[in-house]
Amino acid sequence: MKTYYECFPCFMKQALRTLKHFTTGDSKHDEMIIRDILHVLGDMDFTMSPPEMTREIFDIVEKYYGKTGDVYFHEKRSSNKYILDMYSELEEFIVKSEDHFDTAMRLAITGNIIDFGANSEFLNEQIHKEIDNALKYQDLDSGLLKGEIDKAKNILYIGDNAGEIVFDKLFIEQLQKEKITYTVRGRHVLNDALMGDAKMVGMTEVVNVISSGSSFPGTVLKDCSKEFVEKFNEADLIIAKGQGNYETLSDVNKNIIFLLRIKCPVVARDIGHKVGGFYAGRKN
């Protein structure tokens, strides 16, 4: 999906959010960076996908502050821990449901709300409300994904954020795990899950986990590692979580099922579904 003009306010929001993680409180320095981000945005290639734009902005902020560490590290650890603490409660939802696959898939999509990129405040108390919404959501059918998973021999499941990865693990526990390879990002960007998160939440004990080799908050194939691209090409089914993966893979000709919470009008329009909706399907 290309970048639309409506994405620019969001780029600014993401830049400011990232700035807050980096700032030393020197407002003149912060001002210089804001100015630079605005000029860089003004000169950017607008045919890039939103996650590519986001990465460039993130790079400017990192470069100016001279920090190369993972500034979202503690937030990501907290998200993982919070959802891990709910693990048995979430398992109960699945065990007690009539359709374990459907419930687990709905929970996996719910996990996608844990996205500091699109929502500034990750409010713990909202999670239960979101789970309730997801379990009741009418316009969501797990049949397509179930059929594709049953048919597939080699599934690549591309993860998204920390915290959310725990929901992914719950879902994957319901599937034929030997068919599945799970993917995390190759380098820190926003709150996207890395190999350390996969280890922390025990995903590595459940399925084979690989890195995309890329630091984009999505899956930009030309930037991914050779190993990842091979896995991607070999797979007969890709399950891609979240808006970042949708925005970067929606134009790729491959058997991809997207699982996401639709958080903005641009993606809603592109996918043909409403903002706030839960989605499990192909690009229309």
Place this chain on the structure above:
Amino acid sequence: MKTYYECFPCFMKQALRTLKHFTTGDSKHDEMIIRDILHVLGDMDFTMSPPEMTREIFDIVEKYYGKTGDVYFHEKRSSNKYILDMYSELEEFIVKSEDHFDTAMRLAITGNIIDFGANSEFLNEQIHKEIDNALKYQDLDSGLLKGEIDKAKNILYIGDNAGEIVFDKLFIEQLQKEKITYTVRGRHVLNDALMGDAKMVGMTEVVNVISSGSSFPGTVLKDCSKEFVEKFNEADLIIAKGQGNYETLSDVNKNIIFLLRIKCPVVARDIGHKVGGFYAGRKN
């Protein structure tokens, strides 16, 4: 109030909203303008107030499209008409209430939701919900304003948007009208009310109406007409509606009571009240 970094996503939103009013559908031309806006924002004087920044962005869009007419004209007329059609219903709220002044003031603040600058969608059906909220809102006391109006001999009431001006008229009908001068903007900008709106809704039949002589979506005194500044200086009480007037007058040393719905975290922080709150008071 100075511009904060958090204002930049909103500037982009306003620019895009304005662009939608001007665009001829030539996406290359639109792209050039978006790029120019980003560069202009990157070079702007960040000590300006948000309405001054908004005006500059509006100017770029007007300049590039070569249109100098009032692109919000029809929206403004519709807003006025919609609220005029509710006039007797709104009067009923006041007549049937225990405290006419308090109810009329609450309605006047409610009118401030009709702001295309801060809310992209002006949904008619929301008005009743907002009225209900305003009438029940706990943390709002009309005592200060009532006392100041009773004491004052010469009141300058600075309006804000079209549609909202009808609510202002309802409020002013409850006051000693001979003490009051009402102000509209001097030139079109966003959906701000002009003299034509004051005439359309009959405000000119109720009180003396003057123009600020300025085209900023707020009250930037150095840009206002000599006539307006004299009126401003002579007044012993200023009633200023909406965020734009707050943002441009909050640092002016004068007896000013602000009436507004708080629509963003920046103003909320500056005023010391919560987002979504109704406010009638001085700058704290």
